[in-house]
Amino acid sequence: MAALTKNHGVRFLDAGEDARTVVTPDFSTITIVAPADEANPSIFPLETNVHLYGDEADKIAQLGDAGEIGDAIDDLLSEGIAASILVRRVEKMETRNEQLGAIIGDPSDRTGLWGLLDARAQTLVRPGLVISPGFTNDSLVGATLVTMTAQGTGYSQATATFASAGAMVVPTGTCVIEDGKVIGVQIDNAGIGIVGAVTCTIAGDGEGATCTVATGPAANPVALAMSAVCKRLLAIGIVDGPNLDRTAAGLWAERLRRDDGRYLYPIDPAVRRFAVLDGSDDTILTRPGSTTVAALFAKRDRARAGPYWSPENQTSSGIVGTARPISYYDGEVDHEANFLVSTCGVNTFIEGKELFGSETLSNDTNWRFVNKVRTENAIRASLPGALRKWRGENFTAHNALMVVKTVEQFLDELVALGAVLGYTRYFDRALNPNANMRQGILRIELPHENTPILSDMQFGMRPYSPAFDILAADIQRALGGYDAITLAA
Incomplete structure (x- = not known):
């Protein structure tokens, strides 16, 4: 082949590539x-x-x-x-x-x-x-809202000082001033470990501004x-x-x-x-x-x-x-x-x-x-390692097929294990424009459904009248030759 380097003698070339085996890492540590x-x-x-x-x-x-x-x-x-x-x-x-x-x-x-x-x-x-x-x-309690009970007058600057006995961290905040009034206090630090009431005192060059502080639990x-x-x-x-x-x-x-x-x-x-x-x-x-x-x-x-x-x-x-x-x-x-x-x-x-x-x-x-989450974690953690082989290879239809085959083999095994209910895969041309492929970008769609647990087992209970036909047949077999004529005699 003229496209290959010349050689006089025998040599071995890697002529083709096959799909790779996916190895799932340990998630149990x-x-x-x-x-x-x-x-x-x-x-x-x-x-x-x-x-x-x-x-x-x-x-x-x-x-x-x-x-x-x-x-x-x-x-x-x-x-x-x-x-x-x-x-x-x-x-x-x-x-x-x-x-x-x-x-x-x-x-x-x-x-x-x-x-x-x-x-x-x-x-x-x-x-x-x-x-x-x-x-x-813990659901740690902190300051959640400052409500102005009076905005006061004559303020060009003001400081909000919070206090709370026994708090691990006391809240802090900044006064918001407009037209000489303290129209609000922005909570900068909600504090933490608050066990009692929180008070806030406003001091500055004006007068009359007062507020109350609400507290509430926060996410751990x-x-x-x-x-x-x-x-x-x-x-x-x-x-x-x-x-x-x-x-x-x-x-x-x-x-x-x-x-x-x-x-x-x-x-x-x-x-x-x-x-x-x-x-x-x-x-x-x-x-x-x-x-x-x-x-x-x-x-x-x-x-x-x-x-x-x-x-x-x-x-x-x-x-x-x-x-x-x-x-x-x-x-x-x-x-x-x-x-x-x-x-x-x-x-x-x-x-x-x-x-x-x-x-x-x-x-x-x-x-x-x-x-379902752990199955998804395993899929997302396992595939990149197996697909690493194809990174840097020429962008050809064969190599794209080998990428898909690698994914298929892994998901087929997960379906067989019962970890995945089913999947499909396809090449969406609209999501693979020429400009992307020119840059080596290949996108394969991989819809799949991880298997849920059996959570709510429901049984519809109702009367079953044909059971009496079964009972009648059992009685007839048990009584044997005792038919209606014999009983009448």
Whole structure:
């Protein structure tokens, strides 16, 4: 061929390419972000992703007894699994507000939860299930609205000073002045951890301006940060509810429900586990449910060799009950477990041991079930690696076909597994204009439907009169020769 370089002799050329096999990464590594102030810093440095397995007892012992990480690992191991675990230790802080801030971290500095974005590069392990036990349950109260009760007169400048006894952080705000009047106060910082009334005093070169301050709960900031991080990681964050009552759980969940809520699996109430502490101190502890749930996710993944199924209906081996009783009755609608799942979108435990619910905190019903989200995560995480082979190859019809064949083979397998109900794929010419293709852009449409769980099994119950025909026939067979004439005689 004149188009190829000349050669005198024998050589071997790669004459064609075939579709590539797609390899699904592991989504079962449980990732804990929390303080552990007695940990050995040489093994578990602050703000560092460290990978370990549940059977590395010597390494786990170096976490010490203080802080949340050691207890969380005990919760995981009590479920009878030797899990793959990522630990990210944050600094132990003095106040609750500071501790939440340390766990959230800074997205620019990659600290706290945001540091998990570097986990795969640092450890070669993908964070699949993310927890921060005991730090996602708050609904922190802050200032929500300043209402002017009098605008005053003669102001060219004014300062708003907020006060609230016992607040972790006192709100701040800026006066808005127009025509010598304070027409409003803009809340710059809503404050946090407010436990009582908030007052606001206006001082300046005018007089008479007064206002009142309304307060209200806000979405848990750790859970919100976790949802954003998990979106980047294609992971699931398991978040603990307030552990108060069903109304509080529903309100807590509603504040978190949003687009990225599909990456959060909520659980309420807390659970109870028997813990061996130091000799006579053995006792039953109240523990965040997220650690137990993470273990059940990992257990189901290992049992079925993939992340495509809900962890629901598994019974816990490590808990002795829940922190408050949750009513449940088979075949009935009116019980607390159904209220939590169906009304609030909050998963729970029934009968003190069985995981009940497959809900996420998505505001899009298409991503209501956690198994659908994890299946989508697996698809989006798996395909790029397999399709990397075609990046940089010439844009030909054959190579485009091989890209599609690679996708087809993977989705065919997911359909066979029952993880995807069905799919189609096509080349839309209108979405592939010449100008785009000239720049090497290929767009393939890939509509598909991930398999939902079986959530609501309904049976239409009604009388069935043909059953009496069956009964009559049975009677005739039983009576044998006792026909009507014989009976009359």
